[in-house]
Amino acid sequence: MNILITAGPTREPIDPVRFLTNRSSGKMGYAIAHGLIHAGHNVLLISGPTELDVPDYVDFVQVETAAEMHAAVSHHLGKMDIAIFVAAVADYTPAVVETHKIKKTGDRLTLELVRTPDILGSARSALGFQGTLVGFAAETENLEANAREKLTKKGCDLVIANDVSHTDIGFDSDHNEVLLVYPDHTDSLPSAPKTELGATLADLILDLHRAKTSD
Ligand code: C5P
Numbered sequence: 001m002n003i004l005i006t007a008g009p010t011r012e013p014i015d016p017v018r019f020l021t022n023r024s025s026g027k028m029g030y031a032i033a034h035g036l037i038h039a040g041h042n043v044l045l046i047s048g049p050t051e052l053d054v055p056d057y058v059d060f061v062q063v064e065t066a067a068e069m070h071a072a073v074s075h076h077l078g079k080m081d082i083a084i085f086v087a088a089v090a091d092y093t094p095a096v097v098e099t100h101k102i103k104k105t106g107d108r109l110t111l112e113l114v115r116t117p118d119i120l121g122s123a124r125s126a127l128g129f130q131g132t133l134v135g136f137a138a139e140t141e142n143l144e145a146n147a148r149e150k151l152t153k154k155g156c157d158l159v160i161a162n163d164v165s166h167t168d169i170g171f172d173s174d175h176n177e178v179l180l181v182y183p184d185h186t187d188s189l190p191s192a193p194k195t196e197l198g199a200t201l202a203d204l205i206l207d208l209h210r211a212k213t214s215d
Contacts, residue, residue, distance in 0.1 A: 001041045001042065001081045001082060001206075001209070002041075002042045002044070002079055002080045002081050002082075003036050003041050003042065003043050003044070003080060003081065003082040003083070003084065004043075004044045004046065004073065004076055004077060004080045004082070004083045004084070005029050005032060005033050005036075005043060005044070005045050005046070005083075005084045005085075005086060006029065006046045006047070006069060006073065006084075006085050006086060006087035006089075006119065007026045007028070007029025007030055007033070007045060007046070007047045007048070007050070007086045007087050008024055008025075008026035008029065008047045008048035008049060008050040008087055008088070009021045009022045009023070009024040009026070009048045009049065009050075009087070009088050009090075010048045010063070010064065010065055010066045010068075010069060010087065010088075010089050010090045010116075011048060011049055011064045011065065012065055012066065012090045012092075012093040012094060012116075013064075013065070013094070013097045014094050014097065014098065014102070014111065015097065015098035015099075015100065015101050015102045016098075016099070016100070016101055017101050018101075018102070020090060020092075020093070020094070021049075021090070022088050022090065023088075024048075024050075024087070024088035025050060025051075025052070025173075026047060026048070026050030026051075026052050027052065027174065027194045028086055028136075028176055028194050028197070028198065029045070029047070029084075029086035029087065030045070030047075030050070030052050030055060030198075031194045031195050031197065031198025031199075031201075032084060032086065032198045032201050032202050032205075033045045033055050033058055033198075034055050034195070034198055034199070034202075035198045035199040035200075035201065035202025035203070036202045036205075036206075037055060037056070037057050037058060038199065038202070039202060039203070039206060041206075042059070043055075043057075043058045043059065044058070044059045044060075044061065044076055044080070045058045045059070045060050045061070046061045046063060046069060046072045046073060046076070046087075047060065047061070047062060047063065047087075048063060048064065048069065048087060048088075049062075049064060061076075065090075065093065065116075066089045066090050066093060066116035066117060066119070067093070067116065067117065069087060069089060069119060070116075070117040070119045070122070073119050073123075073127075074122075074127060077123060077127050077129050078127075078128075078129075080129070080131055081131045081132065081209065082131055082132045082133075082134070082205060082206075082209050083123060083129060083131060083132070083133055083134070084134040084205060085119060085120040085123075085133075085134065085135050085136060086136050087119075088138065089116060089119060090116055091115065091116060092113035092114065092115060092116065093113060093114060093116050094111055094112070094113060094114075095112040095113060095114045096112070118154075120133075120135045120150075120154050120156070121153070121154050123154070123155070124154065124155035125155075131209075132157050132158075132205065132208060132209040132212055132213075133154075133155060133156045133157055134156060134157060134158045134159070134160065134205055134208075135150055135151070135154055135156045135158075135159045135160070136159065136160050136161070136162075137150050137159050137160070137161040137162075137181075138161075138162055138164045139161060139162075139163060139164065140163070140164055140165040141165070143161050143162075143163050143179060144161065144179055144181060144186055146161070147159040147161035147179060147181040148181050148186075151181055151182075151183065152183075157182070157183070157208055157212060158180060158181065158182055158205070158208055159181040160178050160179070160180060160181075160201065161178060161179040161180075161181055162176055162177065162178045162179070163177070173194075174193055174194055175191050175192065175193055175194065176191070176192070176194050176197050177189065177190060177191035177192075178197070178201075180204070
């Protein structure tokens with residue numbers, strides 16, 4: 001099977017030396033990529049900047065910005081059976097990228113930000129993807145309700161949700177504890193190392209794809 005995974009943060013430039021980013025380490029997405037490779041599938045990993053080694057045997061596309069990630073996904077999604085959007089994509093990017101380093105002048109500085117493309121949100125509609133679609137939701141409150149709203153709005157088959165208000169799980173941590181939000185029910189998985197959880201989630205997503213394509 002051909003499987004696309006987005007992972008890591010994006011980096012939105014402000015000027016030649018500064019950027020906006022977030023605390024995503026990329027570990028969860030890379031762990032799922034490992035699990036799927038181990039199960040013998042073709043994995044295309046589209047990743048923002050991380051400190052992780054590129055897993056053996058994956059096809060790898062390095063990107064920086066949300067716009068670059070969107071372009072890479074748009075280019076490859078048509079050939080995929082499964083798409084898993086784990087990346088923590090910036091929702092906003094500076095309206096203007098200054099060509100010179102911004103100097104300290106007044107006491108305040110206002111940056112104008114504009115929305116980035118919603119990559120997951122464009123998969124079904126703009127890109128016409130009909131395969132198995134899995135999203136992630138990182139929330140600090142109303143985890144299940146927010147994840148369920150994402151599932152419906154974006155036409156996902158599964159949203160994997162984690163509570164990022166805890167510092168010992170989720171963003172920038174080696175552990176994660178997730179809720180699995182399906183159209184007709186919700187399950188939960190106990191806290192586990194991301195490497196282990198990656199294998200579990202890989203198997204679970206493959207089962208979901210088999211169930212979806214068998215009816
Ligand atoms: O950031 P948020 O919690 O809304 O992300 C939910 C899901 O949407 C994640 O799977 C993330 O990878 C994806 N996403 C995306 N493009 C964006 C924002 C989020 O693909 N611009």
